[in-house]
Amino acid sequence: MKLNQLVGATAIALAFPLAVHAQGALRIAMTAADIPKTTGQPDQGFEGNRFTGIPLFDALTHWDLSSADKPSVLIPGLATSWKVDDKDKTKWTFVLRKGVKFHDGSDLKADAIVWNVEKVLRKDARHFAPDQIGVTVSRMPNLVSARRIDDYTVELTTKEPDSFLPINLTNLFIASPAHWQKKWDALGSVSDPAERAKQAWAAFAADASGSGPFKMARFTPRERVEYVKNEAYWDPKRKPRLDRVVLLPMPEASARTAALLSGQVDWIENPAPDAVPQIRQKGFSITANAQPHVWPWQFSFVEGSPWLDRRVRHAANLCVNRDELKQALGGLMEVPKGTVPPGHPWWGNPKFEIKYDLKAAQKLMSDAGFGPNKRLKVKTITSASGSGQMQPVPMNEFLQQALRACYFDVELEVIEWNALFTNWREGAKDPKARGAHATNVTFAAMDPFFAMVRFTSSKTVPPVSNNWGYFINPEFDDLIAKARGTFDDKGRDAALARLHARIVEEAPFLWVAHDVGPRAMSAKVKGVVQPKSWFIDLAPVTVQ
């Protein structure tokens, strides 16, 4: 055999097992401009949780992502059970699952939970991580401390009784303290402890260790992260079937579409809507499902706002033909009936029905003193793009046109996404709101605080949180207090359902759409279950 033949044969022999091994490789183009953080507290919104949280890490509580039909509900994760203290409702006990190991081989015990809480709550902790505070603490605003009771029991304390804590904890992903310690030890030459901790976290991010169904195999900052399956994953139902997952940040929709159509990736998030027919025509599939997401106008209730009159708010909600809007968006939206859909545990049968009824809307406007000769001027601020904003400009122009029939003259002002976002907490009274009567910032509605409480509590007016329009009503404060103070799941859900029903009835929003989280994928990709959630489980997916 000649040398070049030998080299060729060796190359084929080496390449063949690789090719076989690579059969289960899934390449996903994300919408994020960078890889979401891999420290255990992902950023980049819920796309971060979806791709660098849930696959790599576990939390004490999980969302059930196994069904496309049922609402995604809370299920045990690293904690097998939890309960609030009978006497002191600020103290919770979580019993941990036994036998769980981190990817680095260390055991997951109560100390690891305490360590992960303290990384953002204890400034004097060696591993204190300022850059993780925002995404952690804001999603569990009442958590104040954690204490080990024994190896498999941990006590969490909230600053006030808060039945939402188990739901909040889906966002606290548990990273390996032992693995972080190795990174810290390797940085002996760095004398400043804060700088050393920062560098240890950066090193951890490049070589993360959680306990999730996938393990990090390779990390190229800003370009790609690769996972391999965790054969030892504790949940047999979520043992991954893919050998490898490659995640690529690709913020430009047309670039993602081109990457899919040219075979460079197998799956893209949020394809360009105008490319959907072409994608389908070329044999790729589109999956979508209603997400706990709301695309609204959030009304201002400050003095002089035209939305102070409930008849006007109801009229706007009845004046929009959302089915037409859905058609204009190529079917990629769900028509809302409230913040959560009928059938959801928090639905609550509101007496006001959100639907298209032009005559009823016009009558309400007439009753409120408006008509063809006395039109109502309203101003809304929006952005040209932004996370979860879908297609804000055409959608707002559609609303502008639709509301004309109900005697509204809508002025739209498009401002930069970050400025709009920042003003969300500054409020309608702030000069940066530009005198707007409504703001168009979309939001996630998975958690009761983020879906309802922050918009309707007198305690969350600017600058505390996102009650942008100063919607203040003591009845709502009472309903919120009742929901927060009810600790059995059914009772809490019933209280939240009452709150939701009252929100729909009072209509502090113009509800326009729910996003459906469209994703396009190659016919080779099988086993995808797209739940009614922002998240998706990669474990059952295969590539044939």
Add this chain to the structure above:
Amino acid sequence: MFAYAIKRTLFTLPIMLGVSLVCFALVHLAPGDPLVSVLPPDASQAIKEQMMALYGFDRPYLEQFARWLARVAQGDLGTSIRTGRPVSLEIGKAVGNTLMIAALATLIGFVLGTLFGFVAGYFRDSWLDKAASAAAVFGVSVPHYWLGMILVIIFAVQLGWLPPTGAGPGGSEAWVWDWVHVQHLILPAVTMSVIPMGIIARTVRALVAEILSQEFVAGLRAKGLSESGVFGHVVKNAAPTALAVMGIQLGYLLGGSILIETVFSWPGSGLLLNDAIFQRDLPLLQGTILVLALFFVVLNLVVDVMQTTLDPRIQRA
């Protein structure tokens, strides 16, 4: 010449200080929250205040600028708020990646631009001039973003000849100079080359036309010099300006193109800048703008010195 180079170098110091001040001011004048990269909008005011203090954003702007400048003077651009990685490392990698497409784009732009420029200038008012000028006008006026997408649709999606995005199958860290990787350079570099091609072509055309109308050319021809000899003199006279334009264009390209790098998901300085802007990652944004601006200053210095070497008459006082 050495004294001139030293003098020009010293002139750049106040420019660099001015650049630092402007880039700090611009970043802080932009609307939005400096903590948006680490703080979701639903975070409470208490957390926001705590974070502002932790990152030093609650201090007066002058103090923030002085601290930043002191660190920069020691070569420390700080760390990215979002990722915790050193800014210098991020910029170094990104500029290296941009350099690959910028160098190729400059080469394509310079070769085609000078070719079209000389042809158009030499055969002024002929159909060749019109065709070359049309190509140049197309180059300077076609939107990058649109051209990039069209090239992707044709060459990646329809024909499947070239990859549409990225820096190779393993990313830029696994880059090797083989065809599998080099093919990733082609579409972004071609897209990037059209503007310098157009600008250089138009500049060279005007230069050649002007040089050809000068008396010394008539003198050369009257002395019986062959047309190729005349052409050589034209090239020599046009070269310093063409070189200066090329240098400036290379400077622009090294700044990366936010649009091109976004369309092609090319991990260069444009994409980095884009990310830093949208994330309001101030240390990364300030560092990137500063490095790219300084790069421009240095490039201008080098071009000035080279121009003077080629043509000592233009040595500035």
